[in-house]
Each structure stands twice: as structure tokens, then as C-alpha cells.
Amino acid sequence: MSVVDEEVSAFVENMTSTYNQKMTTAVRENFTDDYFDSLGGPEAVMKKQFPAQAWREFYNGTLPPARQMTQVYELGEPYGRDRDIIVGLGKQLSDEVKHARILANLSEELGTSCDLATWEGENYDKFVSKCRTTTEWDEPHHIAAGLQCSTEIIAARTLERIGEYVEDDYPDITASLRDIAADEGDHIHVGRLIMKRFASPDELDTLDEIAERKYDAAVSVLESL
Numbered sequence: 001m002s003v004v005d006e007e008v009s010a011f012v013e014n015m016t017s018t019y020n021q022k023m024t025t026a027v028r029e030n031f032t033d034d035y036f037d038s039l040g041g042p043e044a045v046m047k048k049q050f051p052a053q054a055w056r057e058f059y060n061g062t063l064p065p066a067r068q069m070t071q072v073y074e075l076g077e078p079y080g081r082d083r084d085i086i087v088g089l090g091k092q093l094s095d096e097v098k099h100a101r102i103l104a105n106l107s108e109e110l111g112t113s114c115d116l117a118t119w120e121g122e123n124y125d126k127f128v129s130k131c132r133t134t135t136e137w138d139e140p141h142h143i144a145a146g147l148q149c150s151t152e153i154i155a156a157r158t159l160e161r162i163g164e165y166v167e168d169d170y171p172d173i174t175a176s177l178r179d180i181a182a183d184e185g186d187h188i189h190v191g192r193l194i195m196k197r198f199a200s201p202d203e204l205d206t207l208d209e210i211a212e213r214k215y216d217a218a219v220s221v222l223e224s225l
């Protein structure tokens with residue numbers, strides 16, 4: 001590995017572990033037992049969170065990687081060197097559609113309708129603006145800096161936290177939520193590959209700014225849930 005590659009690689013590893021920590025802390029601080037109790041307990045928490053989480057899995061989980069796929073197609077070597085990225089993004093797209101479907105089905109089972117083509121929660125504008133903050137970049141590593149390598153872990157941590165809260169009453173739902181969370185490591189992995197292959201050392205400050213902006217948007221959504 002060249003010195004330049006090593007610098008980018010160390011930056012990516014540091015960003016991923018820093019944001020893993022920050023997102024875990026943000027979820028634990030906002031989704032306390034007391035807060036969930038104040039919403040009305042396990043069933044009420046799931047009815048409130050599942051449709052919103054289904055929307056976020058679908059839109060945050062498909063628009064950015066779909067865009068990254070076409071960007072890698074334009075900028076990289078989709079049939080050669082970058083096949084691992086194309087395959088990884090394809091898996092992410094399919095995982096996120098599955099995650100959204102599982103959460104939408106759970107929501108319907110609890111009696112809250114969840115048609116993702118029409119659903120709009122009370123914070124819909126915030127959801128859209130956070131999704132835009134992730135998606136509207138012209139280069140695949142810029143998207144990765146705001147999503148897979150920074151804030152994406154929030155989805156897994158949120159589902160784990162809800163699963164932990166409802167486990168005594170709904171152990172099967174907790175198992176489904178943990179299955180969803182288990183896929184997230186693969187998405188972070190493809191983001192790392194993208195950043196290491198496409199980022200250059202002179203844009204590391206920009207990538208930091210993108211991640212920080214996205215972190216602020218993610219925390220603002222979390223505080224409104």
C-alpha cells in the first residue's frame with residue numbers, strides 16, 4: 001500500500017469507529033427506558049417507530065446506494081476492479097428493501113398501516129431533508145462518508161435498542177430486529193471499500209464535514225422520534 005493509500009485507509013477506519021461510537025451514544029441517550037415508557041410502553045413504541053423506521057430503511061437505504069452504483073459505473077471499473085463494490089451495493093439494496101418490508105409488515109400486524117408509497121409521518125420533512133443530505137452528492141465516496149462510514153449504524157443501534165426494550169413481551173419481534181441489524185456490517189464494509197478506492201488525501205477535510213453535517217441531521221431526526 002502506498003503512503004497516500006495508507007493515509008486514506010487510516011482516515012476511513014478512524015471515521016467508521018468514531019461514528020460507530022457517536023451513533024451508539026446518541027441512540028442510547030435518546031431512547032432511554034423512561035422515554036419509551038412515556039410513549040406508552042412496548043406496543044406503543046413499536047407502533048410509533050416501525051413505520052418511520054420502515055420509511056428510513058427504504059429511502060435512506062436504497063436511494064444513496066442506487067446512486068453510488070451508477071457513480072461507480074461512470075467513474076470506476078464496474079466490470080473489473082470495482083466488481084466487489086457493485087456486488088456489495090446490490091446486496092445493500094436488496095437488504096434494505098427486505099428490512100423495510102419486515103418493518104412495514106410488523107407495523108401492519110400491530111394495526112398501523114404502512115404503505116411506503118404514501119406514508120408521511122409527522123416528521124416527514126425532516127426525514128426527507130436527512131435523506132437528501134445523504135443522497136445529493138456527485139461522487140460515491142461523498143455519499144459513503146455521510147452514510148455507510150458514519151451515520152448508517154444508527155439504524156442497527158435503533159433496532160437493537162427497541163428490541164431490547166420489547167424483548168420480554170415480544171421475543172419473536174426482538175429476534176427479527178436483531179436479524180435486520182446483523183446485515184448492517186456488510187453495508188459499512190462496502191462504504192469502506194468505496195472511500196478507500198475513490199477518496200484522495202486532499203479531500204479528507206471535505207469528507208469529515210459531510211459526515212459531521214449528516215451526523216447533525218441524524219441526531220435531529222432521532223430527537224424528534
Ligand SMILES: [Fe+2]
Pocket residue numbers: 057061095096099155
Ligand atoms: Fe437496513
Ligand SMILES: [Fe+2]
Pocket residue numbers: 061096152155183184187
Ligand atoms: Fe444498511
